[in-house]
Amino acid sequence: MRQRFFAIPCISLGLALIPTLTLAADPHSIDSGTTAWMLISTALVLLMIPGLAMFYGGLVRTKNVLGTMMHSFVSMAVIGVLWVICGYSLTFGKNIFGGIIGWNPDYFMLKGIDETITNGVPEYVLAMFQGKFAIITPALISGAIAERVYFRGYILFIVLWFLVVYSPLCHWVWAPDGWLFNAGANGVIDLAGGLVIHVSAGISALVAALYLGPRRDYPKTAMHPNNLVMTMMGAGLLWVGWYGFNAGSTVQSGLDTARALTMTQISAASGALTWLVIEAITFRKATSLGFVSGILAGLVVITPAAGVVQPIGALTLGAASSLVCYFALIMKMRLGYDDSLDCFGIHGVGSGLGVLLLSFFIRDSWMEKASAAAGRTWTAFDQLQVQLLGMGVTIALAAIATLLICWIVEKTVGFRIDAQGEMEGLDKCLHGESGYGMADR
Numbered sequence: 001m002r003q004r005f006f007a008i009p010c011i012s013l014g015l016a017l018i019p020t021l022t023l024a025a026d027p028h029s030i031d032s033g034t035t036a037w038m039l040i041s042t043a044l045v046l047l048m049i050p051g052l053a054m055f056y057g058g059l060v061r062t063k064n065v066l067g068t069m070m071h072s073f074v075s076m077a078v079i080g081v082l083w084v085i086c087g088y089s090l091t092f093g094k095n096i097f098g099g100i101i102g103w104n105p106d107y108f109m110l111k112g113i114d115e116t117i118t119n120g121v122p123e124y125v126l127a128m129f130q131g132k133f134a135i136i137t138p139a140l141i142s143g144a145i146a147e148r149v150y151f152r153g154y155i156l157f158i159v160l161w162f163l164v165v166y167s168p169l170c171h172w173v174w175a176p177d178g179w180l181f182n183a184g185a186n187g188v189i190d191l192a193g194g195l196v197i198h199v200s201a202g203i204s205a206l207v208a209a210l211y212l213g214p215r216r217d218y219p220k221t222a223m224h225p226n227n228l229v230m231t232m233m234g235a236g237l238l239w240v241g242w243y244g245f246n247a248g249s250t251v252q253s254g255l256d257t258a259r260a261l262t263m264t265q266i267s268a269a270s271g272a273l274t275w276l277v278i279e280a281i282t283f284r285k286a287t288s289l290g291f292v293s294g295i296l297a298g299l300v301v302i303t304p305a306a307g308v309v310q311p312i313g314a315l316t317l318g319a320a321s322s323l324v325c326y327f328a329l330i331m332k333m334r335l336g337y338d339d340s341l342d343c344f345g346i347h348g349v350g351s352g353l354g355v356l357l358l359s360f361f362i363r364d365s366w367m368e369k370a371s372a373a374a375g376r377t378w379t380a381f382d383q384l385q386v387q388l389l390g391m392g393v394t395i396a397l398a399a400i401a402t403l404l405i406c407w408i409v410e411k412t413v414g415f416r417i418d419a420q421g422e423m424e425g426l427d428k429c430l431h432g433e434s435g436y437g438m439a440d441r
């Protein structure tokens with residue numbers, strides 16, 4: 001009798017859940033768990049832009065703090081509008097012009113996705129999530145050209161760069177019919193933008209810095225950061241936001257999400273600790289600037305790899321990135337080019353390292369899937385060739401297009417600020433404001 005007594009409510013509960021289970025299996029219904037996580041991830045990635053503004057803003061001189069922070073913030077408006085008008089269509093639309101770019105009329109002005117649900121997530125959420133990646137990428141470049149460009153020139157630069165560099169590259173790597181997405185057995189591995197974001201921004205930053213030339217009196221005059229406290233807070237916000245950056249890029253709320261989040265944490269910690277050890281050995285001191293540089297080195301290196309490596313890979317990549325980025329910054333000083341805030345030295349070099357080294361730390365289950373797709377044993381060196389292809393294409397596109405864009409901007413609205421404006425500082429000359437309400441230095 002007692003068994004029958006408990007069986008009745010259990011059967012009733014099971015019958016009540018049948019409609020819910022059927023609804024969850026419907027690909028056109030909303031998966032509330034995944035949708036909630038993607039909403040959070042979108043907010044986390046957006047948080048990275050003020051974080052980047054604080055990170056960069058603290059590293060420049062007092063007279064340029066607002067102008068530098070504006071470079072990050074204005075991207076939220078300029079690229080935010082462009083993304084709605086045409087960006088989402090150009091990047092995730094179907095191939096046109098032989099796959100050079102994408103296009104989908106339904107994505108133009110987002111007019112055709114009002115009721116669209118993809119894999120249980122409203123298309124609006126996916127569009128906004130990807131839009132935040134598009135916003136932060138050109139903002140990264142501003143670190144290399146800080147303290148010496150016209151605001152109008154910078155705005156035109158990021159508009160052209162978004163259309164000519166970011167949109168095609170994003171389509172090739174992340175769109176389902178992109179040619180790099182389908183290269184090799186399982187495509188180029190780039191979970192959250194090692195190539196699309198950091199390598200492209202890093203290479204473009206180097207080209208732009210070389211084109212514009214160094215800041216006045218660089219490197220003869222010391223140009224100390226105005227507020228390392230703000231830089232550290234910015235780095236903290238970037239670390240937190242990176243969970244949405246990487247784990248959100250799995251576009252699910254499950255095992256792969258947990259893996260990506262975990263590898264992100266491990267690599268960032270490994271990178272920060274390694275940089276501290278390097279400074280302890282070299283200078284017998286631990287600097288805050290070195291610590292946050294190590295955080296960034298660990299984060300950028302794991303960005304392409306967080307979906308395929310295991311903890312030992314994340315630890316190794318984070319440590320290797322700090323070592324290589326540290327020496328990249330030493331080489332910058334020896335070569336004398338003025339990548340003001342080390343966009344190339346950390347984002348370009350660190351993430352490029354991750355794009356290539358991930359080939360040797362891929363988990364077995366992924367390699368088994370690649371082997372099945374290839375019809376033969378797929379090795380780390382096979383994947384390395386695919387990664388090298390993606391790297392070469394990214395470098396070539398970013399370098400050539402950026403050089404052309406810099407020339408166009410300089411010849412139209414002007415790019416390099418005049419000597420008087422540079423002496424006064426961006427805040428006073430271009431914005432008529434003072435960051436701290438006190439005398440600039």
